[in-house]
Amino acid sequence: DTAVSQTPKYLVTQMGNDKSIKCEQNLGHDTMYWYKQDSKKFLKIMFSYNNKELIINETVPNRFSPKSPDKAHLNLHINSLELGDSAVYFCASSQDPPNGGQETQYFGPGTRLLVL
Amino acid sequence: KNQVEQSPQSLIILEGKNCTLQCNYTVSPFSNLRWYKQDTGRGPVSLTIMTFSENTKSNGRYTATLDADTKQSSLHITASQLSDSASYICVARSGSSASKIIFGSGTRLSIRP
Numbered sequence: 563d564t565a566v567s568q569t570p571k572y573l574v575t576q577m578g579n580d581k582s583i584k585c586e587q588n589l590g591h592d593t594m595y596w597y598k599q600d601s602k603k604f605l606k607i608m609f610s611y612n613n614k615e616l617i618i619n620e621t622v623p624n625r626f627s628p629k630s631p632d633k634a635h636l637n638l639h640i641n642s643l644e645l646g647d648s649a650v651y652f653c654a655s656s657q658d659p660p661n662g663g664q665e666t667q668y669f670g671p672g673t674r675l676l677v678l
Numbered sequence: 679k680n681q682v683e684q685s686p687q688s689l690i691i692l693e694g695k696n697c698t699l700q701c702n703y704t705v706s707p708f709s710n711l712r713w714y715k716q717d718t719g720r721g722p723v724s725l726t727i728m729t730f731s732e733n734t735k736s737n738g739r740y741t742a743t744l745d746a747d748t749k750q751s752s753l754h755i756t757a758s759q760l761s762d763s764a765s766y767i768c769v770a771r772s773g774s775s776a777s778k779i780i781f782g783s784g785t786r787l788s789i790r791p
Contacts, residue, residue, distance in 0.1 A: 566721070603765065605722070605781040652721050664710055664729070669721025 565589050566670035568653050574676045575643055582629075583638045583673045585653030594636035595654040595667065596628060605652065611636055643677045650674050680705045682770050682782035690788045695758055699785045701751040701768030709778075713742050713753045714767040716784065722767055725753070755787075763789045 566587045575581055587594065593612040599605045609628045610617045616628065625641045640647060650672045656665040682703045691697050703711065710729045714722035726735040726742040728751070735742050739756045755762055765784040772778035 603783050605767065607779055654721070664727060666724050666727070669723070671719070671721055 566653055566655055566668050568651075568670040568673050570673060571671065572674050572676075574678065576678055577643055577645060579643050580639070580641045581643060581675075582640070583651055583653075583675070585636050585638070585670060586634055587653075587655040587668070587670075588634065589655055589657075589668060591655035591657050591668075592633060593656050593665075594630070595656075596636065596638050597652040597654065597669075599650040599652060599672070601649070608638075609636075640675075645677050648675055648677045680770070680772060680778070680780045682768050682780050684766075684768050684782040684785050686785060687783070688786040688788070690790060691758055693758060693760055693789050693791050696754065696756050697758060697787065699753045699755075699766050699768075699787070701753070701782055703749050703751070703768070703770040703780070703782075705749075705770040705772045705778075705780055707772055708746065708749075709771040711742075711744055711751050711771070712769045713740070713751075714769060716765040716767055718764070725766075758789050760789050760791060763787060 569584045595610045596608040597605050608619055608622045611628055627639045629637045652672045653670040654667040656667045685700045708730055710727055712727040713725045715725050716722040725737050725740050728735050728744045730746040733744050741754045744751045765786050767784040768782040770780050
């Protein structure tokens with residue numbers, strides 16, 4: 563079964579709306595991440611989170627917020643959506659504690675967000 | 679500025695041929711470098727990881743090299759198969775913090791029968 567899953571797979575919405583993307587991992591990992599992949603295919607980390615620490619990329623607008631109801635889930639909430647938020651958003655997870663930065667991240671299939 | 683540059687941007691080769699993808703990185707301090715394969719419509723999957731002390735790492739028909747002096751890495755694919763068609767992304771990491779993971783834009787590889 564899928565190790566890291568995301569819903570929805572596609573999301574089309576109007577500017578100004580608030581939306582959420584859900585992520586679940588069944589690998590028993592302690593750390594989860596959100597990435598944004600833009601039209602030029604660059605992947606940029608937005609957040610990494612475990613039960614001890616939330617690390618936020620300082621370039622991420624505060625309209626984006628991660629919410630973790632439990633260790634297996636990390637949802638991404640986006641307020642007041644803008645055109646520039648259109649992208650593919652990937653969730654990932656890895657085993658904690660980090661192995662000196664060598665832990666392998668397992669990615670979900672992505673959520674394609676289109677803001678009209 | 680930490681960055682990762684990949685070349686070529688795209689590549690088309692015939693099935694069965696070999697190819698080499700390039701990656702230049704400027705990440706300091708350097709922790710490790712990883713190559714990912716991203717199939718269309720899917721998330722990236724890790725192929726290899728190398729630290730500064732390793733200069734080659736293989737995973738089946740994929741062989742990655744690392745030159746920490748010139749800050750260059752390559753991914754060599756041997757006897758290509760149609761299933762190798764994907765984007766290959768080079769990722770350099772600075773330290774253990776997740777905020778220091780720098781992705782390249784990838785090389786789009788197409789294998790033709």
